[in-house]
Amino acid sequence: MLTFFSEGSRQRQARSELHDGALVTPFERPERMDLVLAALSKAAFEVRSPSDYGLAPVLAVHDADYVAFLENCWQAWQAAGHAGEAIPNIWPARTMRGDRIPQSVSGQLGYYALAAETSITEGTFAAAMASKDTALAATDHTLATGEPTFGLCRPPGHHAAVDQFGGYCFFNNAAIAAQRALDAGKRRVAILDVDFHHGNGTQQIFYRRDDVLFASLHGDPDVTFPYFSGYTDETGEGVGEGFTINYPLPPGTSVATWMAALDEALAHIHRAECELLVVSLGVDIFEGDPISAFTFQHVDFIALGQRLAAAGLPCVFLMEGGYAVEDIGVNVVNVLQGFEEVTQGVK
Template identity: 85%
Template sequence: MRTFFSEDSRRRQARSELHDGALVAPFECPERMDLVLSALNQAGVEVQAPKEYGLAPVLAVHDAGYVAFLETCWQAWQSTGRQGEAIPNIWPARTMRGDRIPQSVSGQLGYYALAAETSITEGTFAAAMASKNTALAAVEHTLASGEPAFGLCRPPGHHAAMDQFGGYCFFNNAAIAAQHALNAGKRRVAVLDVDFHHGNGTQQIFYRRADVLFASLHGDPDVTFPYFSGYADETGEGPGAGFNVNYPLPPGTSVATWMAALDDALARIQQAECDLLVVSLGVDIFEGDPISAFTFQHADFITLGKRLADAGLPSVFLMEGGYAVEDIGVNVVNVLQGFQQARG
């Protein structure tokens, strides 16, 4: 399967993440990519670097002020003399005004952040640009050839909303790829999110639109990040009513139950007559993942790939979650190989 990765994805080298009340080494780290690249190499997969696509595809789905903030935040943070990484510590909560963007970089962090675990560091903007380039190269290959493609995106993207970052995500790679495909002439695109965590950003971007069907299988937000998004009654609004489908599942959900939800999602995609499938590929549904709670084993990822192939659509896989356990690369390759085996 044609695979893309940018070495500039490594330019984000965060040192700190707020986790369970402590600052720890981030779960989302460049070593994740090394594990996947090693597994791809062992499988004989050639990895190509993407070209530069600029900001226009980003601005097609993200707010211009938000993009400008991401580009300048680190420099603004450093200019105030702060020694640590840029981490938000206040938000426009329910009892406060949410219609003003403060001049202070501290206030801007709170305005544009959806959570406190994700710091902004030197190289964050460059890595986000590289990640969306990877996604765009993958979708362009599929659009041109009809063949499947894999974008090894880092940072991930599905938590990034139109004007918010968090959950390790800054630009929404799946949304950027889907919009690019629509601009190229596709009538309706399906974005299927199989990450353990709900793709709140992708949902928000397309919630009032009928040209993208968003379906997400994820941990129940009653007990799982991002908590405030991903419930079953979130089905789209206005023109997008019925084009947003969530499958919140409890911790410890069996593979059989998860696969039944996947079958339903694929049926919805078929009913919507989508002509491209973008898979937000999170392999943190693995039983050994450090910040997730599903029960997939290695062989189940092969089955997942085969089920996705049964959709019969041109397909693009974009990396989301799956954290630095040794199995991440095996699980990614198993999905891709299962897909190719089913396609013959």
């Protein structure tokens, strides 16, 4: 399976993440990509660099003021004399106004952030641009050839909403890819999110639309980040009613139970007559992941790939989470090889 990856994604080198009340080295770091690349090389996957697609595809799904904020935040933060990385410390909470964007970069951080764990640093905007280029190159190849592709996106994207960042995500790569396919003539696209954490941003972007079906299997938001989205009663609004499907699952969910939910999601995708499948591929459903709570083992990722291939749709895989760094490459390659075993007829 052809893979795309941009070296520009390394430009984000964050040092700080707020985790369990302490500033720690971020779980989402460039070394994750090195381990995936090593596993891809060992499995003889071809890896290509993407072209520069510019800002137009980003602006097709994200608010222009939000994009400008991301582009200028680090410079503004430094100009304000702050010593550390840009981390929000206040939000327009329920008892405060949310209809004004402050002039202060500190206030802007709170307006545009959905959580406090993700810092903005030098190179963050450039890395986000490189990541969406990776997603677009993979999507374009699948649209042109019908062949499956893998976009090794970093930073990930599924928590990024129309005008908010968080959960390590700045631009929503899956949403950008889906919009690209629609603009190319696809009538309806499915985004299937298998990351342990709910893809709140992807859901928000398409919640009132019927040209993208969003289905997500994730940890129960009663006890799992991002907590405030991903419940079963979130099914879309207006013409989008019925085109959002959530499967919140409790910690320790068995692989068999998870796979049954996947089969149900794929049945919805089939009934909706989707013409392209974009998979938000989070391998943090692995039993050894440090910030997740599902029970997948290495072999189960092969079965995941096989089930996705059985859907019979052109498919674009885009990297999301996965933080057990010693295993992340194995798990990614197992999904892709499982998919190819079905599509290429390997016994």
